[in-house]
Amino acid sequence: MFINYLKLQNFRSYKSLNIKLDVNTIFIGSNAQGKTNLLEAIFLMTVGKSFRGKERDMVFWDKDFFRIETKSENPRPLKVEYIYESGVGGGRKTVKINGVKRASSALLDGLKCIFFSPDEIDMFFNFPAERRRHFNIFISQINKEYARELIKYRKILDQRNALLRKISERKASIDDLELWDGKLAEHGSKIISERHKIADELNKTLVCDYKRVSKDKEQLALIYNPAISSKKSAKENEDFWAAFLEILLKSRERDLAAKVTTSGPHRDNFSFQLKGRGVETFASRGELRSIILALKLSEANLLREKTGEQPILLLDDVFSELDEDRREHLTKTFNGQQTLVTTNDLDHISVDLRKSSRIFKVEDSKVEELK
Numbered sequence: 187m188f189i190n191y192l193k194l195q196n197f198r199s200y201k202s203l204n205i206k207l208d209v210n211t212i213f214i215g216s217n218a219q220g221k222t223n224l225l226e227a228i229f230l231m232t233v234g235k236s237f238r239g240k241e242r243d244m245v246f247w248d249k250d251f252f253r254i255e256t257k258s259e260n261p262r263p264l265k266v267e268y269i270y271e272s273g274v275g276g277g278r279k280t281v282k283i284n285g286v287k288r289a290s291s292a293l294l295d296g297l298k299c300i301f302f303s304p305d306e307i308d309m310f311f312n313f314p315a316e317r318r319r320h321f322n323i324f325i326s327q328i329n330k331e332y333a334r335e336l337i338k339y340r341k342i343l344d345q346r347n348a349l350l351r352k353i354s355e356r357k358a359s360i361d362d363l364e365l366w367d368g369k370l371a372e373h374g375s376k377i378i379s380e381r382h383k384i385a386d387e388l389n390k391t392l393v394c395d396y397k398r399v400s401k402d403k404e405q406l407a408l409i410y411n412p413a414i415s416s417k418k419s420a421k422e423n424e425d426f427w428a429a430f431l432e433i434l435l436k437s438r439e440r441d442l443a444a445k446v447t448t449s450g451p452h453r454d455n456f457s458f459q460l461k462g463r464g465v466e467t468f469a470s471r472g473e474l475r476s477i478i479l480a481l482k483l484s485e486a487n488l489l490r491e492k493t494g495e496q497p498i499l500l501l502d503d504v505f506s507e508l509d510e511d512r513r514e515h516l517t518k519t520f521n522g523q524q525t526l527v528t529t530n531d532l533d534h535i536s537v538d539l540r541k542s543s544r545i546f547k548v549e550d551s552k553v554e555e556l557k
């Protein structure tokens with residue numbers, strides 16, 4: 187399944203745009219012309235969230251709504267509309283699928299998508315919260331139940347934190363924590379268990395994908411290191427449930443002093459090891475780029491395996507930083523899924539990909555097909 191039509195109104199730098207996409211589509215243009223904005227729109231339509239910023243920042247300056255529409259044909263016609271109105275309440279989002287209003291989480295049932303940009307590298311490796319966010323989005327694409335659990339967990343977390351504040355103001359009793367501890371552990375344990383399972387799955391292909399993009403045979407491992415651990419190897423949520431309750435009790439005093447919940451999946455860290463060492467301390471920019479690229483390839487693979495759906499690849503200025511060998515290598519890994527690529531130089535795109543692509547020039551947010 188692939189998106190063959192994209193329509194934008196007041197989205198980022200686009201007042202209005204209508205384009206037909208191909209299985210492979212290339213957007214060429216200099217900096218700040220509106221290339222990434224196009225990939226962002228596609229990402230939003232498949233995931234319901236952006237890889238950067240909030241919806242209110244995506245509305246064309248001085249306008250009060252944006253609207254995105256995509257169509258895909260294969261195997262059945264699918265029209266998706268995404269409307270965001272900044273003036274209504276705190277901002278109102280409406281998603282319609284084939285004309286019928288749906289919850290935005292319904293987008294997760296449709297197309298899958300993987301975004302990669304060298305611009306992500308700094309944020310991704312410097313901020314644990316960015317990595318959590320990344321994996322939350324990725325796992326939600328595989329498992330919608332995970333997305334639901336996250337929402338429940340966050341609500342309960344907010345309520346528990348509010349209660350901690352009340353207790354400190356002597357407006358509530360410590361005994362009231364028990365109920366929220368139970369609920370937090372119930373939903374949190376499911377999140378922890380699912381993260382473990384996905385990290386294990388990704389680790390099966392990560393070394394191989396790392397070799398593909400770096401020609402380096404070093405052992406790359408994704409480490410999920412939650413504060414709550416299970417003594418058993420099965421990593422079922424029941425095991426984490428009890429362990430989470432125990433931690434909540436142990437850190438109760440600390441939580442009361444801090445007036446926030448100090449441990450749980452909202453604080454967990456994902457990290458990477460290369461040659462058995464944490465990459466933050468020694469890896470070069472080239473290595474970090476290869477790690478994140480390998481991760482995305484493994485993710486694309488896992489999405490396909492778990493959902494039976496070929497994810498759309500959004501590759502934002504990926505090729506400029508790769509030498510020719512690696513470009514060819516990367517291009518060979520595309521196997522039939524929709525691939526949308528941005529670049530500022532067509533010479534950076536392999537001849538095969540160029541030949542099989544529809545090519546658009548993007549200039550000052552005007553998009554024109556190159557014949």
Ligand SMILES: Nc1ncnc2c1ncn2[C@@H]1O[C@H](COP(=O)(O)OP(=O)(O)O)[C@@H](O)[C@H]1O
Pocket residue numbers: 197198199200215216217218219220221222223224243244245246247
């Ligand atoms: N809400 C918005 N309204 C209007 N323009 C915007 C908005 N958000 C971003 N832009 C503009 O979009 C441009 C960047 O587009 P982008 O797609 O990131 O460029 P690039 O071609 O380098 O990928 C910038 O000129 C920025 O000012």
Ligand SMILES: [Mg+2]
Pocket residue numbers: 218221222223502503
């Ligand atoms: Mg860009």
